[in-house]
Amino acid sequence: MRDLYLLGGLPWWVAAVIALAAVALLAHQFFTLRQRLGVYQSALLTLLRGAVYALLVFFLFGPALIEQRVTKLRRPLTVLIDSSASMAFPLSAGDAVDGRPSKSRLDAVKEKLLAGSDPAIQRLGREYDLKLFKFGADLEPIAPSSIAQLAARDQGTRLLDLVEQAARQNSGQAGILVFSDGINNGEKQELDGAAGLPVPVFTVGAGDERGFTDLRIVEVRAPEFGFRGREFKVDVVVQSHGLNGRSVPLYFNRGRNLITSRTITITSELFEQTVTLGFTPKEIGSHHFTVSLPQQPGEHIAQNNQKEFKVDVQRDKIRVLTLSGSPAWNYRFLRMALKQDPLIDLVSFVFLRTPTDSVDVPDNQLSLIPFPIDDIFLEELKNFDVLILDDFSHRSYFNPVYLEKVRDFVRDGGGLAMLGGARSFDSGGYAESALKEVLPVELDGQGSYQMPGEIRAALTPAGKAHPITRLLPDPRANEAAWSRLPPLRGMNRVHRARGETLVIATGNGVGTGTPLLTVGRFGKGRTLALMSDDIWRWNFIAVGERDTPQNHLKFIRQTVRWLAQEPSFEQVQIRRLPVARPGERVIIKVRVLKDDFTPARDAAVQLRVVAPEGDAKPLAPRPGSEEGDYQAEFIPVRQGLHHIEAEATLGGKPLGKDRSSFSVALSFAETDDGRPRTALLKRVAEVSRGEYFPLEQWNDKAIERIKERLESHAPSEIIERRQIRLWSTIWTFSVALVLLSAEWWLRRKWGLV
Numbered sequence: 001m002r003d004l005y006l007l008g009g010l011p012w013w014v015a016a017v018i019a020l021a022a023v024a025l026l027a028h029q030f031f032t033l034r035q036r037l038g039v040y041q042s043a044l045l046t047l048l049r050g051a052v053y054a055l056l057v058f059f060l061f062g063p064a065l066i067e068q069r070v071t072k073l074r075r076p077l078t079v080l081i082d083s084s085a086s087m088a089f090p091l092s093a094g095d096a097v098d099g100r101p102s103k104s105r106l107d108a109v110k111e112k113l114l115a116g117s118d119p120a121i122q123r124l125g126r127e128y129d130l131k132l133f134k135f136g137a138d139l140e141p142i143a144p145s146s147i148a149q150l151a152a153r154d155q156g157t158r159l160l161d162l163v164e165q166a167a168r169q170n171s172g173q174a175g176i177l178v179f180s181d182g183i184n185n186g187e188k189q190e191l192d193g194a195a196g197l198p199v200p201v202f203t204v205g206a207g208d209e210r211g212f213t214d215l216r217i218v219e220v221r222a223p224e225f226g227f228r229g230r231e232f233k234v235d236v237v238v239q240s241h242g243l244n245g246r247s248v249p250l251y252f253n254r255g256r257n258l259i260t261s262r263t264i265t266i267t268s269e270l271f272e273q274t275v276t277l278g279f280t281p282k283e284i285g286s287h288h289f290t291v292s293l294p295q296q297p298g299e300h301i302a303q304n305n306q307k308e309f310k311v312d313v314q315r316d317k318i319r320v321l322t323l324s325g326s327p328a329w330n331y332r333f334l335r336m337a338l339k340q341d342p343l344i345d346l347v348s349f350v351f352l353r354t355p356t357d358s359v360d361v362p363d364n365q366l367s368l369i370p371f372p373i374d375d376i377f378l379e380e381l382k383n384f385d386v387l388i389l390d391d392f393s394h395r396s397y398f399n400p401v402y403l404e405k406v407r408d409f410v411r412d413g414g415g416l417a418m419l420g421g422a423r424s425f426d427s428g429g430y431a432e433s434a435l436k437e438v439l440p441v442e443l444d445g446q447g448s449y450q451m452p453g454e455i456r457a458a459l460t461p462a463g464k465a466h467p468i469t470r471l472l473p474d475p476r477a478n479e480a481a482w483s484r485l486p487p488l489r490g491m492n493r494v495h496r497a498r499g500e501t502l503v504i505a506t507g508n509g510v511g512t513g514t515p516l517l518t519v520g521r522f523g524k525g526r527t528l529a530l531m532s533d534d535i536w537r538w539n540f541i542a543v544g545e546r547d548t549p550q551n552h553l554k555f556i557r558q559t560v561r562w563l564a565q566e567p568s569f570e571q572v573q574i575r576r577l578p579v580a581r582p583g584e585r586v587i588i589k590v591r592v593l594k595d596d597f598t599p600a601r602d603a604a605v606q607l608r609v610v611a612p613e614g615d616a617k618p619l620a621p622r623p624g625s626e627e628g629d630y631q632a633e634f635i636p637v638r639q640g641l642h643h644i645e646a647e648a649t650l651g652g653k654p655l656g657k658d659r660s661s662f663s664v665a666l667s668f669a670e671t672d673d674g675r676p677r678t679a680l681l682k683r684v685a686e687v688s689r690g691e692y693f694p695l696e697q698w699n700d701k702a703i704e705r706i707k708e709r710l711e712s713h714a715p716s717e718i719i720e721r722r723q724i725r726l727w728s729t730i731w732t733f734s735v736a737l738v739l740l741s742a743e744w745w746l747r748r749k750w751g752l753v
Contacts (some may be wrong), residue, residue, distance in 0.1 A: 015057060022053040033752075041750060048743040055736055060181040067722040075174035075710060077128035079110060080204070081150065082159075082180035084136035084211050085670040087597030088152035089181075090300050091695075092211035105676075106152045109179045112204075112698050113147055120737045121147065123703060124483070128174070137186075138464040138531050155581070155666045163684065167197050174710045175200040175690065181207045182677030185669060197688035202706050206695045207676030213242035214674060215296050216304035217270070227316035231280040234309075236291050238264055240271045241675060252277045253290045256614075281313040285567075286659055288641060301674045307643035308612065310661050313617040318564045319383060321376070324350045326392040328717060331390055332418075334535035337556035343559060345714045347384075349376075351397065377402040381409050385564040391421025391533045393428035400433045407434040411523030415563025420492040421533035424501045427492065440499030440520025441529045447493045454487035455507040455532070457516060463502035463598030467569050468519065468528075468558050481551055486541035488534040491516065499527070500596045520560075521654075522597065526563050571597065571655045572648045577662035582637055585663070587629045589624060592648045592655060599628025600655060607632050612640030636664040 004265035033042035087106035090120040136154020194281040218237040226232040292306040324331040425446035472478040499520025539552035592600040647657040
């Protein structure tokens, strides 16, 4: 197809002046020729010359022929197929065999694209230049032949992020076709509008919310930590779809033990309820809980019916019982240090008289109450964490048999401290009691309480690392702080130390290496022996010398916490782990310390991981990068709460154990809520000027509808135009030459040349 166009050369007024000049010249020529020739001859010559002039004036307007050629194209079309884990859920409740869903959403999409003698994907391939991708957490190009092998395994659906990415990266495309259930758990939760989607997006929804059936635990709101003996609350948000009229139980378990259950009555098709549960822990440490709902008939998803969580249980307060032989200075400052700590609950008894003391007043008129021996040792002792015997002898108050209860208390995990004085250790008759095997010093009945003069405290190598004697974090500053403590004046001599000596006594009349502070273990509990009743001087005299009393206060409080086995004072500690993903390598690290709290280099560490199903897998720890560190690798394969158990020994002697846990979960929470999101797919199509189709309506008509929309947005043809200027062609030159030649020939014939 060719069209004539005037491209323009000179301004119109210039062309008009030239044309007028040509007309005047032709008139002059006609009248000149008329003098020699007839009218018809003069007119013919003037007409031939006028034709030449007209052709030249016409060329001044730039005449050209525009040639057009139309070419049909195969438009680029990007096809995205959702292969995330949610596409493995059933397509609808109606598609079932024997009440069990049989066709997944992805299988239904593949069937729509591949079924028939002329599959839809082949028709699209003939009509368009296809760019095919599967998507979940990322875009991945695939070939049409690999559609049949697609599996719903991707860990997330970054739907909006990846649709916008495809729209930006594939320039020149006519549109995007998306097959998805509409679940979106990427970073982008809202559309940026047409600017983010410059091409039409046609969405095909796999699944229908109206046929979706599910019961799930949406959220568990539990405290990170609780207190022993104090109830904490757990809020469980339960949501259901398509289960109106049913009643379902909610189970609350600690480990495998059922704590309680609640019945939830579902009163609507889309139902949500928050259930509050309570639990009162009786033990400190990490407690692992599970809330679960039984799977319902026809339910699409079962893995979201259960959630696991943990609560770290701490002591509300450390309960301390002190028995003091007299209201001495040591008792006063010990009580002050414990009372000032809000985390310590103190019960103290001070003995002001013995049963042998003679008074002239009847017992019922005395203000002093008798010591409740049976209540303390037979009933209440188990409710305390630490027992402190401060310059106290049992001889005058009760039978030594009661000390067997103290021994059992320590063996079962309690803490025992004996402070020095004239009524302690050998002087108090403990060499013949049940506590002889409990205390961290050996008693032979020969020891005595002495006042040799000034006694200085000096840290042993073990004391420099132990948490009890760590007054300052810097080792040198800590050692200097101990050297500045005021001197003591009295201490108990014992046969020898059986546990770890942290502080030795030096000074007048005291040999180097005499133990002043010794710690040890007995059964599950811890014991401490402080061979002096004079440590009140570390507070009182320090203040008098304008020094800080905090060293004394911190020493007492750290002693109580160590005896009470606070978690931060444990010798075996599992390092906290972040949330992991299935298939991701997890490094489990354990810190092991000796009894003196120095790193345990050659400890025997046993480590195992218990999966959510209860299967235990032992691990083989190896030494870590730092001394006392041990680590092992573990690759979880399932989601859920995994429990870690660690235990360490050194030379056959137990050092301690620890328990912890970590969660394994997909980062996108892909399977938490499997409802198809048709509203989001419709919104994507609307914003981009595309169209939404339910999967059941994806057919030949839908393909033709997409073709019409794409044609209006980006026509599938290219118009090629070519410009031919007439003045540069041989034909226009030939016409001018013929006219001039004819004029010359006539002039010659008529005798003018």
